[in-house]
Amino acid sequence: MAIAGRTTIRDVAAAAGVSPTTVSHALNGKGRLDPRTRARIQRTAERLGYQANRIARGLRSGRYGVQALWLPIEQDAASSDALMLDYYMRLASAMTKAFFARGDVVMLIPPVGSTGMLVPLPADGAIVVDPYVDDPRLAALRRLGVPSVTIERNPIDPEDPWCVASDTGHHIETLLEHLASEGAERIALLLPESMGAWSREERDAYRTWSKEHGCERLTRPVPMHDPFEGARCAVRTLLRSGSLPEAIVIGAERFVPGTMSALAEVGLAVPDDVLVAVAVDGNLARSSAPPLTAVDLQPEQQALAAAELLWNRLDGEEPRGPWTVPGILRVRGSSHRP
Amino acid sequence: MAIAGRTTIRDVAAAAGVSPTTVSHALNGKGRLDPRTRARIQRTAERLGYQANRIARGLRSGRYGVQALWLPIEQDAASSDALMLDYYMRLASAMTKAFFARGDVVMLIPPVGSTGMLVPLPADGAIVVDPYVDDPRLAALRRLGVPSVTIERNPIDPEDPWCVASDTGHHIETLLEHLASEGAERIALLLPESMGAWSREERDAYRTWSKEHGCERLTRPVPMHDPFEGARCAVRTLLRSGSLPEAIVIGAERFVPGTMSALAEVGLAVPDDVLVAVAVDGNLARSSAPPLTAVDLQPEQQALAAAELLWNRLDGEEPRGPWTVPGILRVRGSSHRP
DNA sequence: CGTGGGTGGAAAATCGTTTTGTGCAAAGGC
DNA sequence: GCCTTTGCACAAAACGATTTTCCACCCACG
Known part of the structure; x- marks a missing residue:
């Protein structure tokens, strides 16, 4: 024992x-x-x-001292490859550390499908990462009466104050500004077909920015379930469409390999022929050749904020409204002509 | 509440x-x-x-229904980049699922340094991943009296039966055989300077195989703390040493970017000029250009085995000896001249 | 001298489950 | 007919802390 x-x-x-x-x-x-x-x-x-x-x-x-961390990872053998992004790993590590510092432990919840969540969570609260429309995780938590905090806004209820949000729109603007300042005029966006709030925020920000700067809108929707092929096809279509974009913003980390592959395929060099930047930093962006400019979402800060918020909620305090963690632009070789 | x-x-x-x-x-x-x-x-x-x-x-x-998962991740800002490998993420996901299926939940333990582990773990047992020499995690668990199972052998006690091991030596042989069958005679090994058991097993297997096949031994030790620069330097040295190797076995996933970068730098094409294979499959290997041949360690199987073993140990059963999970060779473009 | 109030601490209740021991029939053996 | 076994179910005692209630004491005040 x-x-x-x-x-x-x-x-x-x-x-x-x-x-x-x-x-x-x-x-x-x-x-x-x-x-x-x-x-x-x-x-x-x-x-x-x-x-x-x-x-x-x-x-x-009545308190377990256990908090649940519920990542949006689906665990079907088919799609598992692409979903293991280090953003989530960093988030999980940071979350663990943040909670541990105050005596709580973090437990991982397996993906929704595998259990159906029949078992009540032995947890005081939960962090739900990247909630999407009609997210079964949120439904399950509500049913079980487990208080939660989301990381990224709930698309169904964007003003929910129990939320740690990135300013995704602002990140997109920052990337567009950066690419424009490097001389790109025709900037394309690879837009994730996701049910999360961030994907819509990317689209809206891109639209607004394009209109304000009188730029042509060049977006390609990319499905999330087969990110490699999806991104590759999207980029091919983009390149085939006649006039070449001068820069590409990749809307999701997992589209990086497919995008780079499609560019290499047609012999386009980065950054010489086309500039590239990613909306989410991570291993894939850093270890690409060349390393890709990206926005660091600062998962460590997000984790700290989420832990704080969840404790507040558990203590019955009043919400202070969504907590925005600013991202940081990491300029790398992919967006900078020497 | x-x-x-x-x-x-x-x-x-x-x-x-x-x-x-x-x-x-x-x-x-x-x-x-x-x-x-x-x-x-x-x-x-x-x-x-x-x-x-x-x-x-x-x-x-007297049981918590909670099992601890202790990854070898160090969380210093400096080295965090390279350590977030998707192998660990897959392991964590699979572990979570395996334990959940029998009613246990998995909790993550923050890296050693950040807490000193003063707090007793509210867990029945623990899984220690990739134990190294004088691993403080094992020491802490022993002190706390928490039964544990390791994934990969404990270098201090390789015959410890409470262990899920890969047959690392066999994996290296498999890679060498494969590369040899593709026509490579001079095969180099990028050898991790790790305190884990697997690194020594790689070295021994390489030595034995080289001797048996009368091949020249071409190894370069690579430090783990700066995997990118470390691998890059190692490969540079390797290439500068006169006669070019015809194939390179990368001993650790995190050396992939540095290796590919060094090869690209001197204009060597994969697989045309040199074949490449990796001892551990993962995002880096899969999303490289070209995709790299690698050994899939099957983290899902390892997780299942580890869970089973830990339950056995908690139930006071007799150990059945280390449980070997066979890896699977994933042949990709990097080792196959069309 | 009795009473009221503040102090410092202990006794008892509580949380929800598992485990151990108890009780009470009906059945079976002599 | 009495005593033991057997089958079934319940009462009560853990488990180890927190929380509520209560008590004993001392001092001051009327």
């Missing part, structure tokens, strides 16, 4: 010559206690290496 | 007109009960949507 032999609150109480009640009060800063008694008990607890049993605590207090 | 309002065992008992004890026995298949009563209670429980409260169960049974 993993828990056997651990020192309990009773041991501490005996060693300090007080009752378990008093120990609990002393360690949790509750009740009325002589400050000296409190200090003495704390020292005793420390000396004995006492750590409250989380299960027992949870049973009484 | 996330748990409020849930139907308890008492509700079921009342609805079925029996005592809580009987309900518990009925649902857990224990005790002596009239089969009809048992069936009736099960129906009642199902009708009421009863799910046992994991915390309460854990308190009594």
Whole structure:
């Protein structure tokens, strides 16, 4: 038994010559206690290496000390390849660290399909990453009564204050500005056909910017389920359409390989013949040849913000509205003619 | 409160007109009960949507229902880039799914440095991925008395039966055989300077194979902390050494970008001028140009095996010895001259 | 001298489940 | 007919903490 032999609150109480009640009060800063008694008990607890049993605590207090992290990853063998993006990995790592710092642990939830979520989550709260339209994760959490915070806006309810959002529109603008400043006039956008809010935000920002700058609109929708082929076809179509774009903005990290492959195929060099930039930074962007300019979504900051927000929600505090984490433009070789 | 309002065992008992004890026995298949009563209670429980409260169960049974997954990821800002490999992500996903299927949840542990692991893990057991020499994770688990299973052998104790191992040596042989069958005679190995067992297994297998086939030994050690520059330098040195190798085996996934970059730099085409293969499959190998031949370590299988093994260990069963999951050679364009 | 209020601490209730022990029939052995 | 076994179900005792309630004491005040 993993828990056997651990020192309990009773041991501490005996060693300090007080009752378990008093120990609990002393360690949790509750009740009325002589400050000296409190200090003495704390020292005793420390000396004995006492750590409250989380299960027992949870049973009484109703809190598990466990938070669920629900990534949007589908685990069908077919599409698993392309979905393992390091953005999610960074997010998961950062989330783990952020929660651990305050004594909570993070648990991963398997993809929706594999379980149907019949089991109630043994978690206090949940972080839902990249919610999409009619997201079964949100439905399940609501049904189970588990409070949640989303990373990226819920397309059904964009003003939901329990949300950590990137300013996707602004990121697209930044990329377009950057590419324009490098001399590109005809800038194409590879637009993810996603049910998430960010995909629409990309489209809207691109439209607005194009109109404001009097630029031609060159977008190609790309399906998410076969990102490699999807992106490759989209780029081929784009290039076949007559006048060549001078720059391409890739709307989703997973379209990187397909895009680069299509460009290489027709012998277009990056950045000499066409500039390229990605809306989401990651391994694929960094390790491309040449490395691609991209927007770093700062998953570490997002994780911190999400943890904070979730704690607030669990504490019954009032929402402060969506929390925007600014992305950072990482300029690399793909968008800069030497 | 996330748990409020849930139907308890008492509700079921009342609805079925029996005592809580009987309900518990009925649902857990224990005790002596009239089969009809048992069936009736099960129906009642199902009708009421009863799910046992994991915390309460854990308190009594001494099991948390939580398993820890401890990846070897260091989270220093400096090296974070290269370590986010999709192999780990696949492993994490698969692990989550495997445990969830039997009612356990998986929790992620933050990297060693960030916490010092003062807090006892609220977990029944742990999976340690890629243990290295004097691994602080193993030390911490031993100190905390948390049973564990490793993925890949512990270099300090290679015969530890509580282990899911790849047959790394065999994988290297397979790659060498494959490259030789494609006509390569001088095959170089980029050897990770890792403290893990797999790196030594790669070296030994390469040595043995070279000796048996009377081939020249061409290895370059590559440090793990700056994989891109490390691999690039190693490949440069390799190419500068006079006679060109006809094939290169990349010993670690993270060396892919650096290697490909160095080859491109000197104008060597893959596979025309040099064949390339990787010991670990992943996004980097698949999305390289051309896609790289690699050994798929089958993280999904490893996860299943590890979960099984950990459950065995927790149940106090006897170890059956290390469990080997065979890798699969994925032949791609990088090793095959058309 | 009785009472009121503030202090410091302990006793008891509680959380929901599992486990152990108890009770009460009906059946079976002498 | 009495005593033991067997089958079935329940009561009560854990599990280890938190939270609520309560008590004993001391001091001050009327």
